[in-house]
Amino acid sequence: MEESNNGFHISFFKPTTKQAKSNRNMVLWLVSIWAVAIFGFQLALYVLQKPTPEATLALFEENWDHVKTNSANNEQLKDFSYAALSVLGKIFIRPEHKAALDKGLTIAVLQLSDSTQSAIVSDKIRNFENLASSITDITDENYKLAKADLCETVSPILGLDKSDPRNIVLPLELVSLTDAALSKEDIALIEEAMPLYLTHNQSILTDTKFLGFPFHYFYTAVFLLILFVGICWLYCVRTDRINAKLNIAD
Amino acid sequence: MKKIFIPLALLTLPVVTRAATAVTALEGRLQVGPAIILITILTLFVLVGILFRAKDTNDYYAAGRGISRVGSGMAIASNWMSAASFLGMAALMYGSGYHGLAYVVGWTGGYVLLLILMAGQIRKYGKYTAADFIGDRYYSQGMRAVGAIIAILISISYCVGQFGGIGLMFKWILGIDYVWAVLIGGAVVLAYTLISGMLGVTKNMQIQYVIIIVSFLIPLFILTAKFDYFWLLPQIGYGSVVSDIVSGIPLAETNQLMNSFGHAYAIVPAPEYAMPWDPSTGQTFFQWIAIAFSLMVGTAGLPHVIQRFYVVPKARDARWSVVWGLFFICILYWSAPAYAAFGRILSANPEVGKLAKDAIVVYTAQLGSVHPLIVGLLAAGGVSAAFSTVSGLLVAGSSAFAHDLYVKVINPKAPPKKQLLYARLATVLMAIIVALIALLDLALIGQLVAVAFSLAGCTIFPLFLLGIWWSGSNRSGAIAGLIAGGTVSAVAMTYFIAGKQGITLPAHEFISYWLEAWYFAWIGAPLAIIANIVVSKLTKKTPVEIRKFLIENVHA
Structure with a gap:
């Protein structure tokens, strides 16, 4: 050196x-x-x-104004439900968003049902919730039957194709309602959640x-x-x- | 906020209840087969440790410098492939998708820096520990002591995540509470390190590498074959799994494949898993870059990693051992994202519930109905990964205490026996401290380990980089650099700990974002380097004997 x-x-x-x-x-x-x-x-x-929305976000944005003001027709309610299920099917979703979307989805399903169907669906949701809270094993036969029954009842109401993976989450995201309308907080949470989970940088x-x-x-x-x-x-x-x-x- | 949260939590209660039952089915009982596998492997480690145990301080610190390049590469890989690699990396990708790849890139890319900037020169410098280098290069006993203390802090911080991983795996295998799992697992790893020392550790590391990689790959071959992907090379085959997650798998295309709960192998489209810095993950471009950078500079500053270069005979061996080590490491790092991807689909059904992300590797194998004994081998591999790293860390930490602090600063005339005793006492003390912190369950394993990397990146990396490559870096500059890097570290850690305690400090959100505990080295390391250069330029030159040594020995 x-x-x-x-x-x-x-x-x-x-x-x-x-x-x-x-x-x-x-x-x-x-x-x-x-x-x-x-x-x-x-x-x-x-x-x-570029922030790229999933197709279901467009469905949501087209129909949301009608859904939140309770003036949506059946097609609009279905489109909203598809969008809500697309978000609820994601693994990581904040609990407050999930709760608001669960409520919105259930309201849409009940609004899509006629009065007889609505009572049946509400009963099935309640029964399924009771069963779910009482079992110790998700492979419990009664639980599985109740879940399949609820899915088979609600899926046709929404017009979901049988192979649509959103059928997996559908019965698990329906909840008993204490009031039949979305609150202001629920509306704000849904409006926050949808673009957050359905827009991606592509x-x-x-x-x-x-x-x-x-x-x-x-x-x-x-x-x-x-x-x-x-x-x-x-x-x-x-x-x-x-x-x-x-x-x-x- | 709490007022809103409580009714919302009540609303989601039925779902949580269902979820809890599914998760409970994956663990919570003694897994006999896996327990036998684990005990067999640990016994093997201890026997090898006894056979090759340290006979004196030279053996204890540097394994007699008799390890081959490939062997040293395997030891580097085993030492490196910790619970954070084995369990934590998949956990990060499972939770935050593409963002988790910042850890993969950071933890491998750092080896390039380490090799081309340091490995050979460190070996040529001929010191046992990082503090030894710092003390000699910056001709200061004070710097040596500070270097030793930093090495101990880094080792403790790094070990916390490992103990968490050991706890999770012991919990899964023994079906016991997390607290007991950490305590039992911690006691076993401590006993093993004390028995074997570094010579045993190095021999064991080669065996551990084989066990770790075999246990990690076998379930992956099974999963890719079972779910009909290209199984001959799962590291490529899982690409289609990622694409399936992005586009979704309709129920009609599941070919009756299902997870162990009988849920169809289907998923709603989830582009957020693969798309960069997706808004739903809450992670940003800046954070990705900051994490990757911090982990890379941290890699080149970790005392227990640097210390591995002292155990090869020549500088050339040190260089080639990095190539081998990185290749062996990459085999695991190419594979870990596959577990996260499979885990994402297999746990897509909300009934599976909230899984502990850090155990997702094992849960994925379970959910994929891999044979329980193979899942057991996987869990034992996870424990081995944590063991191999913890041993290296405890040796590095105890070396820093006994060799750098006690012998070099406090009692230079201490006989070798006393030195070894102090090294072992330090090992016990460190293990106790680590276990206590691990019980707090502060963050994900990968994140906890990343704290150690940022700390190393802010403190030791600049000292080594400038110490080796610029003879103008002097004691005053080193002190200034340490103050700069140390201040950034202290601020970041203060805000992190305060946040965990629910305390809000001034500008909390701002500081927490820009100086998050897992990536504060993005600014700390450059600041430390700048401070070191500026102050060195303004103060007295490095003594001629140091400059001469650098020229004649390190760069000759």
Whole structure:
């Protein structure tokens, strides 16, 4: 190692030997690749993203004014119910949003029913709730039958296709009502919840598929890790070569 | 707020009741097969520990420097693959989707920094511990002591998450209360570390790596095959699972596949799982970047990770051991998101209820009706992951106390036997402190571990980076850097703890967002580096003997 002018001074950016210069250049290249690959891609994702609503959000927005003022027709009530079920089917939903949507959904279902159906549905909801609170095991046969019965009763009222996954959550989200109208708080909570859960940041990078993945997901979860191992491997190989070339022993 | 919450909670009571019954069915009883597997594995660890136990301080601290590159790589991977990797990472992705990938990237990308900026040079410097390096490089006993204290704090912080993971797995296997699970699990890992020391630990780490990775991969092959995805390479096959979550799976397309409760393998479209910084997760672009950055600089500053480079014979071995270590780590990190994705669909039915996110790996295997013994092996793998890391951390923490504080600062004439005794006493004390904090159940495992990374990123990383690459960095600069990084850390931790205690401090929301406990190094690390450079420039030069040592030994 040569001595620099100010005596035994080491600085990454001011290398004084051939080895140090090679190392600096290599490190700068590799760190640049590393930084651009990680942060550059996420930045691109951020810049290109557009808040994209799920189809059911449009249904909700078209019909909500009628639903909340109790002036919705059957089709509007059904569309609202589909949108509500789309949110209720999500795993992580805040309890206050869930409660308001449960109530809204149940009101819509009862409004869609004629008076005889309405009484039957209300009874079935109550019975199912009582059963649900008394069982210790969800594989209980009576519980399962009551759930299937409630689903089979309400699903046709909403006109849900049998293969629609929203049927899974339907019987579990109907609740006994103490009042038949949405409160101001409920309305505010529903208006807050729907765009929150049904709008997503999407772009060409998220909508393109690669090896079954959404592209951006593959890039971040799989490719970046391959790149990291590759950078490390390259660094070691290059360092060994430089050391061998300059006859530097470890 | 409380007034609104109570009636809402009452409204949701029937759902909660149903959910509780389903979750209870997944645990709450002694799992005999898994318990036998766990006991067998732990016995194996202890036997290996006894066979290769530490004979003197050199063995205790650095395993005799007789470990091969691949072996050291496996030890690095095992040491690294903690409960946070094994359990916590899937938990983060299960809960917040794409946001969780910031942890995957942060915990692997940091190794690139570690390798190209530090690994070889650290080995060439030839010190046992991080505090040793700091004390020597910055020619200050005070800095050595501070370095040791920081190393202890980082080890404790890191261990808390591990004890949480051990507690969760012991709870699942033994069907006991979380408190007892933490206490029993903590006692076992403590006994094991005391018996084996680092030589045993290093040998064990190689065995542990094999157990961890095998136990993690087998259920994944089964799940991908069972649910009709490309099972030959589950790390790619689960891509279709992610796409299925985004687009939803109609009931007509489930092919009669179901979870262990008999719920159809169907899900309502959930794009929020895969889309970046989705509004419903409450996470932002800034947070993603801040977490990834903090974890990366933290990786390059963790004492127990840096310490692994002292146990390889040469600098070249140190470099190659990182490549091997990262590759072994990535095998698990490529796989963990698959558990989160399967878990998301298998627990999509509200009847499954609210699962403990940190145990989602095990729950997913259960919900996927994987054979109970294989689920048991998975849980035992989780315990092994936590054990291997805790052992390394306790050794690093006790080394910092006995070697850096006691011998180097307090009693330089202490005989090796006394030094070893103090190391073991420190291990016991640390384990007790960690267990007590773990019982508070403050956050997710991954988040708790991320606190240690930010702390390391703000304090040790700048000292090593500048210490190695710029001889102009002097004692005053190091102190200034430590003050800057330490202040950011202290502010972040104060707000975090206050928040947990329900105390609102001035500008609480603002500080909590910009200096969240899991990513405050995004600003702390650059500030510490700037402070170090500015003050070093303004004060007396680094002594010539230090500069000479750097040139002749570290960069020769």
